[in-house]
Amino acid sequence: MTTKNTIKYIMVVAAVGMLFTSCRRDKDEKDTDTSSASDNALAEGTYNDVNNIADEAASGNLTSYLTPASAENKSILTSCATITHDTTVTPRVLTIDFGTANCLCNDGRNRRGIITVTYSGQYRDSASTHTISFTSYYVNDNQILGTKTVTNNGHNAAGHLSYTINVNGQIIKASGGGTINWTSTRTREWIVGESTLPWNDDVYLITGSANGTNTAGNSFNVTITSALRKEIGCRHIVSGQLTLTPSGKPTRYVDFGTGTCDNQATVTINGNVYNITLN
Numbered sequence: 001m002t003t004k005n006t007i008k009y010i011m012v013v014a015a016v017g018m019l020f021t022s023c024r025r026d027k028d029e030k031d032t033d034t035s036s037a038s039d040n041a042l043a044e045g046t047y048n049d050v051n052n053i054a055d056e057a058a059s060g061n062l063t064s065y066l067t068p069a070s071a072e073n074k075s076i077l078t079s080c081a082t083i084t085h086d087t088t089v090t091p092r093v094l095t096i097d098f099g100t101a102n103c104l105c106n107d108g109r110n111r112r113g114i115i116t117v118t119y120s121g122q123y124r125d126s127a128s129t130h131t132i133s134f135t136s137y138y139v140n141d142n143q144i145l146g147t148k149t150v151t152n153n154g155h156n157a158a159g160h161l162s163y164t165i166n167v168n169g170q171i172i173k174a175s176g177g178g179t180i181n182w183t184s185t186r187t188r189e190w191i192v193g194e195s196t197l198p199w200n201d202d203v204y205l206i207t208g209s210a211n212g213t214n215t216a217g218n219s220f221n222v223t224i225t226s227a228l229r230k231e232i233g234c235r236h237i238v239s240g241q242l243t244l245t246p247s248g249k250p251t252r253y254v255d256f257g258t259g260t261c262d263n264q265a266t267v268t269i270n271g272n273v274y275n276i277t278l279n
Helices: 003-028 035-059
Strands: 082-086 092-097 110-119 129-139 142-155 161-172 179-192 203-213 219-231 239-246 252-258 264-269 272-277
Touching (some): 035 110, 035 129, 035 179, 035 264, 035 272, 179 219
Antiparallel strands (some): 129 142, 142 161, 161 179, 239 252
8 A cells, every 4th residue: 555545545534533433422411401300390399389379368368279189279388488468558568477487388398498479459459460489488398589579460351361471580499409590571371260269279370581690500482382281270271382492502403292191291402201209
């Protein structure tokens, strides 16, 4: 073999080797990161939960929300929750105080701290506005910060009450687990249960968008592509789909299922499906 041919041979072998190495590296580095989807789901569930607690407390009937398996029509707001309702001021103020020590509530979550709701009218009143804030409020030792504003838009074309919900929130996870920043604008349509007093038969459809950063500090954007179905008698979203795009990564497709009340969802990344457990 001549020197010229030898050089060509070496160059071809090197190119093939580099291609093989690149393919192997691509395979080894397959994108399996579902952290943004999990953090978004935690924020979604946490701020939905706060709204439901405030609704139940404002109703004056504390035996109607989140029926646990062990007892019918039992309130989430166990005896350690002190409800104070000041109707002498404008706007009115509702305070839900879980105390300074963890209290195990009927939905299986530990809570402590205070939820404060200031409002201009009843939840069912058109044009009423409720603003929810927190003082040293923790759920399962995750600190919940920020504000949530709920505006009643009246009945829509389908005859359902509709609400605009804006959240500017932050969750500091327990045990140094990092911080989730979450901002969302949603429409919440009350499709079942408006005509009844118990809260545990209520069903909402949620649409809209969100953005934030996960516990690693990476940003993401969210768009609901199929309305999220929230049944108040269930701890988690039971159905619906959204897209989530982390900065610099492919879009994730999150599916909450077809209606079963469970803590499972799937995340599809580059055609690969991963199961996640909702907290």
